[in-house]
Amino acid sequence: MRVATIAVHTFKESVRQKVLYNLVAFALLLIGAAILFGSISVGVERIILITLGLTSISVFGLLIAIFIGIDLVSKEIERRTIYNILSKPVSRPEFILGKYLGLLLTLLVNTAVMTAGFYGALFYQKHALGLGDLVFLGAAYFILLQLAIVVGIALVFSCISTPVLSAVYTFCLYVIGNFTPDLRAFGQEAHNALLGTVSDILYYLLPNFGNFNVINQVAHAQKIPGYLWLGNSLYALLYIAILLGIAVLVFEEREFR
Amino acid sequence: MIMLALETIDLTKEYRLGFWRNRVKRALDRLNLRVEAGEVFGLLGPNGAGKTSTLKLLFRLIFPTSGSARILGKQLDDISVRCRVAYLPENPSFYEHLSAQEFLNYVASLFGLSVAERRRLGELLDQLGLFASRNVPLRRFSKGMIQRLGIAQALINDPDVLFLDEPMSGLDPLGRREVREVILRLKERQKTVFFSTHILADAETLCDRVAVLHHGRLQGCGELNTILCLGVSTTEFLLERPSAEVITELATYASSVIRTGERVRLEIPEESNIQGALEIILRRRTKLISVNPVKRSLEDYFLQKVGASDASQETASAYDWS
Numbered sequence: 056m057r058v059a060t061i062a063v064h065t066f067k068e069s070v071r072q073k074v075l076y077n078l079v080a081f082a083l084l085l086i087g088a089a090i091l092f093g094s095i096s097v098g099v100e101r102i103i104l105i106t107l108g109l110t111s112i113s114v115f116g117l118l119i120a121i122f123i124g125i126d127l128v129s130k131e132i133e134r135r136t137i138y139n140i141l142s143k144p145v146s147r148p149e150f151i152l153g154k155y156l157g158l159l160l161t162l163l164v165n166t167a168v169m170t171a172g173f174y175g176a177l178f179y180q181k182h183a184l185g186l187g188d189l190v191f192l193g194a195a196y197f198i199l200l201q202l203a204i205v206v207g208i209a210l211v212f213s214c215i216s217t218p219v220l221s222a223v224y225t226f227c228l229y230v231i232g233n234f235t236p237d238l239r240a241f242g243q244e245a246h247n248a249l250l251g252t253v254s255d256i257l258y259y260l261l262p263n264f265g266n267f268n269v270i271n272q273v274a275h276a277q278k279i280p281g282y283l284w285l286g287n288s289l290y291a292l293l294y295i296a297i298l299l300g301i302a303v304l305v306f307e308e309r310e311f312r
Numbered sequence: 313m314i315m316l317a318l319e320t321i322d323l324t325k326e327y328r329l330g331f332w333r334n335r336v337k338r339a340l341d342r343l344n345l346r347v348e349a350g351e352v353f354g355l356l357g358p359n360g361a362g363k364t365s366t367l368k369l370l371f372r373l374i375f376p377t378s379g380s381a382r383i384l385g386k387q388l389d390d391i392s393v394r395c396r397v398a399y400l401p402e403n404p405s406f407y408e409h410l411s412a413q414e415f416l417n418y419v420a421s422l423f424g425l426s427v428a429e430r431r432r433l434g435e436l437l438d439q440l441g442l443f444a445s446r447n448v449p450l451r452r453f454s455k456g457m458i459q460r461l462g463i464a465q466a467l468i469n470d471p472d473v474l475f476l477d478e479p480m481s482g483l484d485p486l487g488r489r490e491v492r493e494v495i496l497r498l499k500e501r502q503k504t505v506f507f508s509t510h511i512l513a514d515a516e517t518l519c520d521r522v523a524v525l526h527h528g529r530l531q532g533c534g535e536l537n538t539i540l541c542l543g544v545s546t547t548e549f550l551l552e553r554p555s556a557e558v559i560t561e562l563a564t565y566a567s568s569v570i571r572t573g574e575r576v577r578l579e580i581p582e583e584s585n586i587q588g589a590l591e592i593i594l595r596r597r598t599k600l601i602s603v604n605p606v607k608r609s610l611e612d613y614f615l616q617k618v619g620a621s622d623a624s625q626e627t628a629s630a631y632d633w634s
Contacts, residue, residue, distance in 0.1 A: 060421040071409050135405045142371040142399035143422045311373040
C-alpha cells in the first residue's frame with residue numbers, strides 16, 4: 056500500500072516536469088517528420104516511417120528515462136524531502152520500490168503516447184491500419200523493457216552519485232549494453248584465455264540490449280519470434296530485480312547528514 | 313514502572329571527514345537520556361552541539377557508531393514504532409509542486425489513515441492557520457508557513473511522542489505563540505514532546521525537564537523547577553532616594569549596589585541577613601519600591617554548563633598540546 060502511495064506520488068511528480076513534455080513533443084515531431092522523409096523516399100516510405108518512428112520512441116524514451124531516473128532519489132536527498140518520508144512508517148526498500156514503480160508508470164504512459172503518435176503517422180500514410188500492424192506494439196514493448204532496465208541502472212547510480220555523474224554512467228552503460236555481444240565476440244577472437252574469461256564475465260554482468268532491438272525486423276514485416284517475447288521479458292525482470300536489490304542494499308547503508 | 317518514551321544508552325556518533333575519511337569528528341559522545349511518557353523535554357545546546365544528530369539517529373537517518381536507543385520501548389529499527397511517533401526536521405522542506413492539502417493527504421496515505429481519520433486534516437490546517445492557503449502550491453509558502461505545515465504533518469497520526477528539531481525556527485512571534493500553544497495542548501493530552509532548541513525562553517516556558525548538550529556531550533539534565541529553584545540565591549531591593557548613611561549601612565549586607573538616577577538597586581545574597589537589611593530600611597524610613605527574590609534563569613544554567621564544558625575542553629586541549 057505504501058509502495059503504491061509512493062509510486063503514485065512519484066508518477067504525479069514526474070508528469071509535472073516540463074522536460075518530459077518537451078521530449079515527448081520532440082518525439083512526436085520526429086515521428087511526424089518521418090512521414091515527410093518517407094514521402095521523398097520512393098518505394099521505401101513505409102520502412103523509413105517505421106524505422107524512424109520507432110527509433111524516435113526509443114531515443115526519446117531513453118532521454119526521459121535518464122533525465123527523470125537520475126533525479127529519482129538524489130532530488131529527495133538534495134531537497135531533504137526524504138527526511139519526512141523515512142521518518143514515517145516507510146522502510147527504505149519500500150521507498151526505493153515505490154520510486155521505481157512510479158517512474159516505470161511514467162515511462163509506460165510516455166511510451167504509450169509516443170506509440171499512439173506513431174500509429175497516427177502510420178494511419179496518415181496508409182489511410183488504414185491492419186492486424187499486421189500490431190507487430191509494432193511488440194517493438195514498443197521491447198523498447199519499454201529496455202527503458203525499465205535503464206531506469207533501474209539510473210536508480211542505482213542515483214543512490215550513490217550526483218545527478219550529472221549518474222546520467223553519464225547510465226548513458227555509458229546503455230551504449231555498452233548495445234554492444235555487449237560484440238564485446239564477447241572480441242574476447243573469443245582474441246585467443247587469450249584471460250581476455251576471453253573477462254569478456255565472458257562482462258557479457259553476463261553488463262546489460263545486453265542486443266535482443267531488444269527488433270526495429271529492423273518489424274520494419275521489414277518480419278514477425279517477432281516467440282522465444283524473444285519470453286526471453287526478453289524474463290531477462291528484463293531478472294535484471295531489474297538484481298538492480299533493485301543493489302539499489303536497496305546501497306540505500307540501506309546510506310546516511311542523510 | 314515508569315513508561316519511557318525515549319531511552320538512549322551510550323549513544324555515540326562519529327563522522328569520518330576529509331578526502332580519505334581519516335579525520336574523525338565525534339558529533340555525539342555517549343549520550344544517556346531517559347524521557348518519561350507525558351513529559352515535555354527540551355534538548356538545549358548551541359549550534360553544532362549534537363542536537364540534530366541526536367534526532368537523526370533516533371529516526372535512523374544516520375546510524376550510531378556505538379550505543380543504542382529505544383522509543384516507547386522498541387528498538388529504532390522496528391518500523392512499527394513510527395506509527396506512534398512524529399518527527400519535524402530542522403528547516404523542513406516539502407514537495408514544492410504540491411499544495412498543503414495534497415501534501416497532508418500524501419502523508420496520511422503513508423500512515424494508511426482512513427477517510428474518516430483524514431477529516432482531521434482540515435482541523436490541523438485550521439489549528440495552524442493554514443486553512444485559507446490549503447490549495448496554494450508549497451513553493452509560494454513563506455518559511456513560517458512551511459514550519460507550521462511541518463508541525464501539521466507531524467500531528468497527522470495523532471502521535472504519542474513528538475520529536476521536533478528547532479520547532480520555533482523561522483517563526484514570527486505570532487507563529488511561535490501558536491506552536492507553543494500546540495505543544496501545551498499536546499502536554500494536556502499526556503503526549504510526550506521532545507524538542508531541540510537554542511531559544512532558552514521557549515524551553516523555560518514549555519519544558520518539564522531539560523538537558524544541555526555541548527560538543528556532543530551531555531552537560532546536565534534535570535527538572536526545570538529544580539534547576540530554577542536551586543538558583544534562588546539573591547534578593548533584590550529597590551530603594552528610592554536613600555541617604556548615604558543608609559547605603560553605607562546596607563553595603564555590609566549587599567553583594568552589589570547599583571545607582572540609577574534617584575533609585576538604588578541592592579542585591580543581598582541569600583545567606584546574608586535579609587531581615588537585618590529590611591529593619592535598617594524601615595528604621596531609616598527609606599522608601600522601598602520592591603523586594604524580589606532573584607531566581608536563576610535557564611540562561612544562567614545553560615551558560616554555566618556550556619562555559620564549564622568550554623573550560624574543560626580548553627584544559628584538555630592544553631594538555632594535548634603540551
